[in-house]
Amino acid sequence: MNGVIDLQLWQMAAAYLFIVILLFIVRARGISREREILVSTIRMTIQLILTGYILVFLFENINPLYTISVIAIMEAFAIYNIFTRTKVKLSRPLKNIIAFSMLFGTLSSLMFFLLVVINISPWYDPRYYIPIAGMLIGNSMTGISLGVNRLVDGMISQRHLVESALMLGATPKMAAKDYVNNAFDAAILPTVNSMVGMGIVFLPGMMTGQILSGISPITAIEYQIAIMLGIVGSVALTVILFVQLGYKTFFNEHSQLIISD
């Protein structure tokens, strides 16, 4: 197998030609997105360069404290991102449940994946820990964001049906069942759908990266299958925890709906 082609500075610069072409197109068509495209490109470049240096440092100075700190920052950023990306106003108890579900769902999936499926040693090896945590946390973040929006939207827009169910003697769990199921479905569907096109419509990023870095496609595929199953597990665990606990925040201890008009 050939070695990896090391990109020269001029080759990197050439890749930015795509952005120049994009800027040219949006300007020619009078679409006012030049600023966003430029800012996003610059942000992406700086963020990735910094990440590269940080990863080099972490890989050369293997320390459990560093690994745990990185995971903590990832989790904090993901949870904050869910709060800000949600279109609806979130109550304090619901925010607590989002944070708990993310932490418990992703960390337990991550530990199982690394310690049982991959069986890494030492347990805090950042070369495995950080990229895999990134994939599990990132996908769970997207899933739970979709679930939060669907659950809150369903409970608020259909509150008259929820209240009618309570009047007919339903428990809060029965009254919220449809909206809980819809939220779980909305959250898990993109991950399930992405498995369908994988390998045919697109080659996943991790696998592409491994193949480009010279690893056998078979090994890359083994890892990709494992990580995809890990992602599905993490998203499902995170979202099921969230919906099963989250709907309860819409009711008080007297099984009364506490959504105001």
Next chain:
Amino acid sequence: MFLLKDVKYKDILYIKDLEIPRKKITSIVGESGSGKSTLLKLLNKLISCDTGDVFYNNQPLSEIDSVELRRNVVLLPQSPSIFSGSIKDNLLIGLKFSEKPLASDKKLVEVLKLVKLNKELSEYANNLSGGEKQRLAIGRVLLLEPEVLLLDEPSSALDEDTENMIIMALVNYTREKNKTLIMITHSKNVAYQFSDRIIEIKKGTVIN
């Protein structure tokens, strides 16, 4: 059956002392916005009073499990919700929510007759008119056979003839089955004609 003592709910309802008798038909009358619907919601524990106590069978509502209470004391709001699905689905959903045995099609048809709704069980419920939906919702709560029926203007979407027929059917049902009926009505005629007791509410307080 129900006893309210020094009950206050927000700035909507203040009741010093009120008793609602068991196995009788009680009508609640009063201007709109006077707190009638709030009173029914308190009895069904869909809301709780800020101060004071509501007793059901001599037990404070705060000590009664809300879900259990609502399975015995069923509230039908003024604009009842219709769930997606057929008329049959809508009739059965109350039994499912209250975890009671499901009724046979024969019984469902009898209930439709009782509420004067001449429709097939398989018809899509959301296609019904406002008045038909209201009758379907009445049928749904009758199937539950609760101890207490709380009805918030059960005939508000009906014409006068249908209104009388439905109220008659509800009154007969209550007397035959020995149940308690508490209903809000905008019609003093209905209240005087069918009730054992009338409660008049004005600006959140019982005046009569």
